[in-house]
Amino acid sequence: MTGTLFSKADKDIEINKNNDCNDLQCEEFEETPLYAAVLTYLGYAILCLFGWLRDFLRQSNIEKKRGAVDPNASLGFVPLYQSYESFYTRNMYTRVRDIFNRPIASVPGAQFELTERMSDDYNWTYRYTGKTISAVNFGSYNYLGFAERTGQCATDAINGLKSYAVSSCGTRSEIGTQRYHIELEQLLANFLGVESSIVFGMGFATNALNLPAIASKGDLILSDEMNHVSLIIGMRISGASYQTFAHNDMNDLEAKLHAAIVHGHPRTNRPWKKIFIVVEGVYSMEGSICRLPQLIELKKKYKAYLYMDEAHSIGAMGKNGRGIVDYFNVDVNDVDILMGTFTKSFGSAGGYIAGRKSLIDHIRIHSHANTYASSMSAPIVQQIISSLRLLSSPEGEKRICQLADNTRYFRRKLVDMGFIVYGNKYSPVVPMLLYLPARVTRFNREMLRRGIAVVTVGFPATKLLEARVRFCLSAAHTRPMLDAALAAIDEVGTDIRLRYSSRHVHRRLKDL
């Protein structure tokens, strides 16, 4: 194809550039080793066989049915729940349910308390013993360490509560907009370097309800295959057509853009009204960063709009904490729609959209989240305002540097020990692959026994083969905490043989 921005020769250079780790886009996704894939499939096959056996025993009333039973099924109604998802939930998820969804009993800072729960019937029911387990927190999205009960932000939030009480008792458009909403939006727009911004009470709803406000039937949305569910639901609600392109693959995206402009709608060949490219700043399951410079080049060449979801990267990336735009040092006006959340780096809740004033004014009128959702609560907004102010001060810079330091140290040590770690070298989300379902549960339980609470994710959230543990690093983690975690990972990783990497030498922590 003549005239493509990234010809074949450029693609080879790009591959070499990605392996040369001095670049900002240095990412590594090692292939699954064959024996791990075989053992994973074997494990799932055995679980499936026993699942069928147990389902048969339950169906023929030899064993009692423990899960939710549809009472209308016996009366001749069509079943309310789909059967395959229930199969997985009943026979594989419930067996090891104690490693997921643990309730916590304190503020989710770097060190926190988990409630202890015991099960007598293999995780169908729990009883809470009343004790709590103290553990180091590697699961919370607390990138800058703002999840704390004391300090400037907490004091400001309490003062906000005392001044304005909890609820605003209205929507933004009907006597629900307060001074602090206007202040937050102006502060956020100055922080990001854009003309204007608008905030919402829920991050998921920001995506799901605002994509319909800007995209509609007759538009095309090109989204990355690893995009979050909120973006996909927003695309579906909007009524626009959408296609996915391979994860972070700019050649695939360019081919699809080219084809979209040349061919238009699938059957009628009418031209598309608008074309959007929807990407995320940092992908939370992969740890990879979007290729922003190439995306901006593509968007300018093909006249498409770029929507970037910076849920995990705002505050955590860039030398001033301003996200991926700051990380790559590009012009912020090149990204048309910047979206982000306050849940991860600011220790609060909610989401925002930022961009040109004309865009934000349009969203203010047309977005359902603005006209029907109640406006953000006072202490939550105060927490964000004080954390934004703090980020511009020297203490904020200290937090950003601490996070970057922790990220580089932790990732370097894990990779040097021989574990497979996905994603960009500088992203604070560290997914380490475990593959086998039994090893995943053993890892989680053994780490908790050693006082480290981690989040392991398996099949529905990730692909069937690639079950992983996702470490979320924080500026609140001190070097001794990271060392304790690394020692525990080293010990457990040796015991259950988690060193899968063939590109790096397997080493013990004491040999590094």
Added chain:
Amino acid sequence: MTLNDHPTFLRHKLSYTYKNCHWKTMLSYIRRFFKFIHWLYLQYLLNTALYMLEPWERLLFSTLLFAILSTALYSALVFLPHHVRSMIQFYS
């Protein structure tokens, strides 16, 4: 994976001295051996996903596996010599 590659063995090798009396070292060797057997059993449970199953399911699966493997082994031991000999006769 030999006995010498096992992680606890590597660690304890460095702490071995000649000053221990014989029955104590025998005991520590036996203890290490049982730990190694337990570790092998754990590997079996993890790699076949039996770790996630209830004890009676583990017993069922292990019994079936043992039955199949022992039948295969017995048949091999009884029939292989005769088969190999007749194959050699057929092709020579």
